[in-house]
Amino acid sequence: MTYAVKEMFLTLQGEGVHSGRRAVFLRFAGCNLWTGREEDRRKAVCQFCDTDFVGTDGDGGGKFADAASLADAALAFWGEGQEGRYIVLTGGEPMLQIDEALIDALHARGFTIAMESNGTIAAHPGIDWVCISPKAGSEVVQRSGNELKLVWPQPGIGHSLADVAGMEGWAFGHLLIQPLDDPNAPANMQAAIDLVMARPRWRLSLQSHKYLGLR
């Protein structure tokens, strides 16, 4: 299997429970909820994406012929040291490309594997930390995992508290609300705070890399 990778880089995980953790980010090309082209955004299922995942032309990106060469490249980004090796598989939608061979190759190199997914494709069982971020208008089939990270407010979910209550019945270890980053960011932040104040099982997740000037 060949893998199409948009970019790879070493940074701190900016979001969620592991925010602040040193991590290699492996961003796969392509998504099933948007083509990634601006002219298609308004008709996409997911319309608020903050990420360029088109093509393989980013730093550290490319087409990798097999799992071993991709895992070797990821290890090179981590650098020296065996402790705490952590990789975040994201995209685009990573479950379009993740397979057993890649999971095994990353584990063989000592990585703990995290994934950021929209949940429309069942998560690979070998992933160590599963983060699912539901998108209004899509069918979330992956209703269990480590963290559920709901972008808020979200037209279609954001105005229906029943949807939020329903998600509280899913099998996640942590429930997180992440403010929608768009031109209404200040109001979105307040809406996210209001939701967490009203529903104490949820906690606020900030995209800290954007405040820190990290990738």
Ligand SMILES: C[S@@+](CC[C@H](N)C(=O)[O-])C[C@H]1O[C@@H](n2cnc3c(N)ncnc32)[C@H](O)[C@@H]1O
């Ligand atoms: C770019 S997505 C890639 C992984 C996967 N496709 C997904 O949606 O979970 C990574 C994370 O960024 C979040 N995200 C994307 N655009 C955002 C925005 N404008 N504001 C806040 N979070 C956003 C997603 O919900 C997801 O949790």
Ligand SMILES: Nc1nc2[nH]cc(C(=O)O)c2c(=O)[nH]1
């Ligand atoms: N620093 C940093 N943390 C992140 N957490 C999730 C991200 C993503 O785009 O999946 C992301 C990202 O793009 N950068």
Ligand code: SF4
């Ligand atoms: S599902 Fe994820 S990668 Fe795809 S368009 Fe939405 S936020 Fe972007």
Ligand SMILES: [Mg+2]
């Ligand atoms: Mg991002």
